[in-house]
Every structure is written in C-alpha cells, then in structure tokens.
C-alpha cells in the first residue's frame with residue numbers, strides 16, 4: 001500500500017472511530033488531509049506519506065531533547081528487558097526509587113518527598129488533596145483552612161479538581177455545576193499593562209493582599225509560576241511570584257507550583273520558580289519529565305507536609321490516593337535517561353544561545369499589522385493575533401485565525417497548534433538556530449497568508 005492509500009485508509013478509520021482531545025470533531029472531519037504523524041527524528045515529525053514537519057510545539061509541550069534520542073530509547077528498551085510494570089502499592093522498584101532521589105536533589109529546596117502519578121492533571125489532583133488533608137492533620141489541626149486560591153485564566157488539567165482550580169472559561173464553563181468553589185486572583189495583564197511599573201495586579205500586590213485577607217480559610221494557593229501557558233503565555237515578573245510566596249508564608253498557606261508546562265528547562269532554567277528564587281511547598285511535574293516519551297507525573301512535597309500523614313494505620317492519616325500505573329518503571333527509566341542528558345549535554349547551557357536566537361527572530365514579528373503582542377519566556381512563546389492592532393480588537397472567533405495560521409504553516413512543513421488566536425512556539429531543545437530562524441519565517445508567511453484570506 002503506498003503512502004497516499006495508507007493515509008486515506010487511516011483517515012477514514014480515524015473519522016469513524018476516534019474522538020480527539022480538545023478538538024471540535026466536525027471541523028476535524030473536514031480536515032483534508034489530516035496530519036497523521038508516524039515517526040520522529042530529532043525535532044522533526046514524519047507523516048505516513050513521508051512528509052516532514054518541524055515539531056514546533058514539542059508534541060504538545062512534552063518533548064525536550066528530540067524524538068528517537070538514542071539514550072532514552074535505550075533506557076526504555078533496557079527497562080523493558082527487565083519488566084514493563086510493577087506496582088508501587090506495597091512494593092518498590094529501582095527506577096522510581098532512583099528517580100525520586102534525583103528529583104528531590106534537582107527541585108527547589110525543601111521538596112524531599114515524591115508522589116508519582118500519570119499526568120499533569122493527576123499531579124495537580126494529588127497536590128490539592130494533599131494540601132487539604134495536610135491542614136486537617138497538622139498539629140494543631142486547621143480544618144477551617146480548606147479552600148484554594150487560583151489565578152484567573154489558570155490551567156491545571158482536565159480532571160474535576162484541576163478544572164475547579166482552572167479559570168479558562170471556554171474549557172471550564174460547562175462543568176461549573178460539578179466544581180468546588182475556588183477563590184480567584186487576577187493574573188498579570190497580557191496585551192499591555194495600563195498600570196505601568198507600579199501596577200498592583202502585575203506586581204503581585206493585589207494577589208498577595210487577597211491571599212492575606214482570606215488566609216484563615218485557605219489550604220493552599222496554586223499557581224503556574226512565571227508563565228501561564230494555556231492562558232496564551234501570560235508572563236509574570238519574578239516579583240509576582242515572590243509576593244505570592246511571601247503572602248503564603250505570612251498567612252500560613254501552602255504554595256503549590258504547577259510546573260507541568262514550565263518544568264525541565266522550558267523557561268531556560270530547570271524550574272521556573274528559580275527565576276524568582278522561590279521554593280513552593282508542593283511542586284507538580286509532568287509533561288517534560290520523561291523527555292516526552294511516556295506518561296508520568298510527580299508531585300513533590302516538603303517533609304513537614306509528609307510528617308502530617310504519619311501515624312498508626314488505624315488513625316486513618318494515610319494519603320489514600322493512587323493509580324494503577326503510578327510510578328511506572330518504563331516512564332521512570334525514560335525520566336532518568338532524560339535527566340542524564342541534561343547533565344551530560346549541559347542542555348540548559350546549550351539552550352541559552354538558542355533562546356536568544358528565538359527572541360531575536362520573534363522581534364521581527366512585532367511589526368506585523370496582525371500581531372498585538374509577542375510574549376513568553378525561554379522556549380515558550382506566544383504570538384497574539386488581532387484584527388486591529390491599535391484598538392487591540394480581536395478577530396471574530398468564527399474566523400478561526402489561529403487555526404488558519406497553523407494550517408498555512410503545516411503546508412510549509414511546520415507542525416504547531418494555537419491557543420485560540422495565540423500562535424504558540426515551543427520547539428524541542430535540540431532544534432538548531434537555523435531551524436529556529438526558518439520556523440519563525442514560516443510563521444510570518446503563514447500569518448500573511450491567513451490574514452490575506454480573512
């Protein structure tokens with residue numbers, strides 16, 4: 001069967017049986033031809049017909065060192081030669097043990113305990129339940145501290161606890177009757193701050209005041225540190241996070257940092273909290289933890305939190321949470337190999353000139369009439385498209401501008417996915433400077449093409 005026939009057959013089966021995540025399925029059914037990626041090579045995806053696409057969003061923000069990295073491939077194969085899975089309930093396994101020790105060493109200070117799960121959303125569920133139960137079991141107990149504060153436009157995953165903490169209307173509104181109430185603070189302004197240097201919203205003063213005002217009832221504050229990715233790459237000043245940390249400490253409220261997107265070098269530092277010199281009480285990790293190979297997540301906690309769960313079984317202080325594949329050894333083996341690459345290749349050092357190049361290239365997009373703002377940090381960039389740049393009027397959502405841009409980019413060999421009308425660029429770290437320049441050039445042309453037909 002040649003490539004074209006295979007694509008036709010697979011597309012027909014897909015349309016008949018699949019239900020894609022976050023995808024308006026009517027629109028997907030009309031996509032012709034759909035992109036069906038079959039293989040990967042470094043920063044590139046190869047579809048069933050052999051066409052190549054630069055993986056411009058790292059396969060939805062997960063891939064770090066590229067596809068088919070020999071060291072990770074080998075680590076997974078070697079683990080497969082031992083065992084694919086054994087449970088973490090009532091027994092251990094070397095790979096999750098070794099990984100826990102590595103993560104505790106790498107993470108911001110004080111985060112010594114590692115609780116595994118399978119996705120970013122579950123890492124967040126674990127964090128929320130842990131914080132809630134901690135307040136009931138600490139000495140002296142503070143059961144009245146049972147609420148959470150999250151940022152407006154937050155995204156923490158799609159399970160119901162994570163959706164409760166989330167604040168993106170389009171994703172979360174329909175489930176409102178199922179959710180528990182969460183206090184909200186405004187995230188920093190995107191699309192230009194009207195408040196200037198002293199803006200209380202952008203400085204974190206406003207959020208800090210809200211935390212302190214309700215500290216007596218707050219179990220924890222949950223934030224995506226430095227960059228709110230799914231909100232469209234809303235960037236915080238380091239001071240924003242510092243203010244929140246100070247308020248949490250003063251108010252005796254736990255700080256949960258959701259570094260599912262920002263962790264493992266994505267912002268140019270190992271963890272985004274490092275930009276602000278802040279250590280959270282609970283840290284959620286997923287996406288890049290296995291280098292983009294396998295679903296694995298970890299929630300790290302301090303020893304003080306862990307201690308509140310000690311006691312005789314009959315006291316019922318145990319953390320009753322777990323998943324069948326918690327701490328999966330294949331995932332942990334991939335994660336260990338991923339961390340080895342960071343050390344051996346000095347990935348974070350090698351990334352700095354590429355980050356500089358990305359932002360130099362992106363500078364050239366700011367002048368485009370459809371580009372309202374280019375924002376981000378490190379290897380996380382968002383390009384916000386608008387109909388009127390001066391008035392900052394958005395395009396009619398029915399035009400699907402962001403989507404038009406990515407379809408135009410796909411024709412040119414760049415695979416990306418937008419967030420509404422924010423075009424996202426988050427390439428794997430192995431991308432070359434020439435590829436970065438080419439990628440941004442393709443985005444420029446694609447914006448031109450999309451705007452021309454609107």
Ligand SMILES: *Cc1c(COP(=O)(O)O)cnc(C)c1O
Nearest residue numbers: 119120121155156157224260261
């Ligand atoms: C992607 C993401 C999640 C959810 O992770 P999944 O693995 O998709 O469940 C949670 N928080 C943040 C900040 C994310 O970007």
